[in-house]
Each structure stands twice: as C-alpha cells, then as structure tokens.
Amino acid sequence: MNELQVRSATAADALGVATVHVDSWRDAYSGLIADDVLDSLSVKQRAEGWSRWIQASFSGARTDTGTDTPHRLLVAEIGDRIVGWASFGAGRDSEASHLGELAGLYVHPEFWSKMIGHALMTHVDQELIAEGWDEAYLWVLHGNDRAIRFYEQHGWYADGIEKVDAAGGASNLRELRFRRVLC
Numbered sequence: 001m002n003e004l005q006v007r008s009a010t011a012a013d014a015l016g017v018a019t020v021h022v023d024s025w026r027d028a029y030s031g032l033i034a035d036d037v038l039d040s041l042s043v044k045q046r047a048e049g050w051s052r053w054i055q056a057s058f059s060g061a062r063t064d065t066g067t068d069t070p071h072r073l074l075v076a077e078i079g080d081r082i083v084g085w086a087s088f089g090a091g092r093d094s095e096a097s098h099l100g101e102l103a104g105l106y107v108h109p110e111f112w113s114k115m116i117g118h119a120l121m122t123h124v125d126q127e128l129i130a131e132g133w134d135e136a137y138l139w140v141l142h143g144n145d146r147a148i149r150f151y152e153q154h155g156w157y158a159d160g161i162e163k164v165d166a167a168g169g170a171s172n173l174r175e176l177r178f179r180r181v182l183c
Contacts (some may be wrong), residue, residue, distance in 0.1 A: 002078050003078070004115075004116065004119055006119050007075060009072075009073040009074065011077065013075050014047045014051035014054060017050045017054075018050050019043050019047075019108070021046050022041045022046055023108055025038060025041060025168060028038075029141065032140075032141055032142075035171055041169070044085055057070045065127065070087060071090075071103055072087065072089055073087045073167045074088070077120070079112075080156075084105075084106060084108060086103070086105040088102050088124050089101060089103065091136075096137055099136055100182070117150055134182055135180065136179070137159070138178050139163070139175040140167070140174060140176055141149060141175055155178045156178040158178055159178065159179045162177065163177070
C-alpha cells in the first residue's frame with residue numbers, strides 16, 4: 001500500500017471528496033437515515049458542490065452558513081486516491097462562535113479502522129491550534145456509535161447539547177454536540 005498523505009484539498013479533489021462523502025454516508029448512516037435518502041445521494045452532485053466549496057475556501061469567501069470565516073478542507077490520500085477528508089474552522093453556531101469546529105470528518109468505508117481518521121484528527125487539531133482555537137466542538141448523529149467511540153477515544157465528550165437538523169436530503173436528524181480542549 002502506498003503511504004498516507006494528509007494535505008490541503010485542491011479543486012481537483014472534489015470528485016474524490018464527494019465519493020468518500022457519499023459512500024461513507026451510505027455505510028455509516030444505514031439504519032439511521034432513510035434508505036431512500038441514502039440511495040438518492042449523487043456523487044456527481046456532491047462533486048459539483050464540493051468544487052464550489054473548495055473554490056470559495058481558497059478565495060476567502062464564506063464556505064458555510066453561520067460564519068463569515070471560510071472553513072478549510074484536508075484530504076487523506078493514498079497514492080492518487082482520496083480515502084478521507086475533514087473540514088474545520090470557526091464555529092458556525094452562534095452560541096459557539098468563540099470555539100473552533102470540526103465540521104466533518106469522513107473516511108471511505110474500505111479504510112475504516114486503518115488509522116486514516118486518526119491521522120486526519122491529528123492534523124485538524126494542529127490546524128485549529130495554529131488558527132488560535134483553545135477548544136473545539138463537533139456534531140455527531142445520534143446513534144452513530146462507531147463515530148461516537150472514535151471521538152471519545154480522541155478526547156471529545158458529549159456536552160449535553162442536542163439539536164435536530166437537516167442534511168443531505170434528510171430531515172429530523174438528532175445530533176449530539178461534543179467538545180474538546182485542544183491545548
């Protein structure tokens with residue numbers, strides 16, 4: 001196997017990011033999100049969205065609602081294949097805008113339990129600290145026990161805050177907020 005590299009995403013990575021996004025959603029959220037929603041996910045549409053997102057991040061424009069500061073995207077790559085990614089930046093939620101945020105971390109199911117998520121988390125931690133954040137938060141889908149165990153192993157803890165959200169065509173998604181001191 002080629003060596004793992006974690007680096008900043010480029011516009012050329014949009015298709016790989018979208019593939020990881022769709023495939024990981026389908027596996028991780030099976031039984032948590034309706035099958036028709038997961039089946040309707042489109043790598044092509046996600047790639048178009050990620051291409052716009054990455055371009056906005058590079059230009060310093062808003063990438064996400066809730067913050068004027070663009071988030072950034074790291075990709076994990078083995079050879080020429082994107083096998084995972086993580087997005088992060090300033091907190092997007094008004095009551096947590098004083099915190100950094102891990103907005104998403106996904107690894108392709110073929111690479112689960114192969115330290116890809118750990119490598120991404122380590123790099124995100126370093127980047128958030130370099131940006132000046134002392135503490136960060138993330139949202140995790142209630143019932144996503146694999147992700148919850150992963151985050152807890154990396155020092156994240158549920159802080160008791162929950163929300164109901166919509167994403168990827170799904171609605172009424174119950175999410176739990178996790179926090180972590182970074183330094």
